[in-house]
Amino acid sequence: MRPVIPEPEDPLIASFHAASGRRVPQAVTAIENHFSPDETIRFLRGLVASGHPQAATLLKARTLAEVLAARRVQPFRRTPITPDVSLYGADGSPEEKTLIVAFGGVGGRLGLPVANVLQALDAERVDLLMLRDPDKRGFAFGAGSFEPDLAGIVAALRARFPLRRYRRLVTLGFSMGAAPALKAGFWLDADRAIGIGTRRSNDDLMLVRRCAVGPAFDPFCECLRDRAHRGLLVHADHCARDVAAARRMEANGAGRRIVFRCMNDHNLVARFWMMGELRPFLDLLVNGRMTLDRRAGQKPLVIGRTWPPRLRAGLKRRLAMVRG
Template sequence: MIEAYFQRVAGCRTLNQINAVHIAMTNVMTPMEALAVRDRLAGGSWMFPAENVGADGSASLTAMLATHMEKIVGDFVEAGKERAEVFQRVPVARDVWLFSRGGERSGKTLIIAFTGNADRLMMPTPTFMQHLDADAVDVLMLVDRSKEGYRRGLGGIAESIEGLILALPRLGEAQRYRRIVTAGTSGGGLPAVLAGLKLGVDAVMAVGCRSPHAGRWQDLPGVGLGGAELLVAWHGETAAKGISIVHGAQHAQDAAAAEEIAKLVPARVVPVSVTGVEVQHNALYPLVRAGRFSPFLREHLGV
């Protein structure tokens, strides 16, 4: 990943290309990889190719990337740890990765994580992983590049949200874990709730959910029901525990969607407030900056 990051960035010709590559790569980086990239940029051992942008451009773009990586690694401090968590990234299927330290899983919790349209969990992936204990937690991370909110499943796995959810225990080898929880942000929020209900998991944390009554959630492909109907039907099938529907305190649309979900299934609506900050759709990153994200994960996911 580290060499791939520098190779892909070096092939860019515009600022937009650089930003797109940087975001895409940090969306799947581990904390150790982010630290290594930061150190190489900060140490001056790599410079953006001058033949692409000139000497001045090389210096400024290299400094920009260094600043971006310094910010990610700087967020690690808020997790209150002296060392980067040692996760490894293992491809499971197309657009599905397992982040794990390895070793015996019988005492661990598996987080099944549904990213949103930004292909991350409201923060760079290394930041999210750094707030977990790699000895106690693995993460099965899903990315829906179609931006369909998993309503049509995922390519190569299933063509419906129900088929995708039913495939998750196999993909994540769920039987090997002590606990299973689901988490999702934005377009992945409602899928995380549905997966939690269908699989009967130990906890659910869904952030910035879409309304289950929205047009896009009606007559789901391969299911024949709408999002609201599916919530009610699957709640009747299983006994998922501890469903938290999280929203930014200053985001009226997400607050309304959270209340709509809570009218359909037993769930706790959790508004996020941070002193001096207007918490909008991204309700998680302000918690990172406030040093409150680790306890928030413990409270709502038990990790």
């Protein structure tokens, strides 16, 4: 069967074919940050069929090779909202799905190319709205051309997307995007807000340097502690910067800490993907039964060292012990 190649006028495809030298990896990164699994497969098959000189090199990348070799391709379709905001969804009623509003890290991704993350989700149960901040300023000045600041992003999410039609609403962020995801989850009254590898903002450093600092209001403070917030602060116990940031945010009521012992990875998403266990890792964070009300004064949930054969059962057993 002859492969169907993405439309040639797709700006990401056009940029790749126009790139040379050091711009080629940048063009590939842009494709990885945006393309759904199906788009990724069609792109790679098209390169192979055309005899493109970069095809063999790209197929050596594990992230791309994994999508191409997948036995089951999750049928997500990409709907561009702006150059830095994309909606990934498949057939099905929102009333039967969870909407994950995702805030990318510095590289514009959730620790992995979006196709690999989507392959670890169930298209029948989940839609993903992916936001990226090309300015790498923690969404303080919006997501590219999508709104001028984080408060504007939250307002636009309410106005432009049918959030309340979904069965559940979850915000999820990695690294630079973790704190914005936790804040957005608070303002949107999400069913769950997840920050993986939370990092503190650099607003204080920007002020010292007399640089612009985006408008902000931090909802994690004493004055708002009476409002319920179902947040998770996810980190490895040997990643010092993540531990410090999570403890500080926990003290301010940002969520409950989920600590993975005997790990030092900032990027837990990539770690569990390398272990072949990204799907259960994400499923447990998004759907695991946990008491998340920050007013409950709960202790961190510490998950001991587990290896791939025992990981799924071990995590389910530990998280199921705490009923929500």
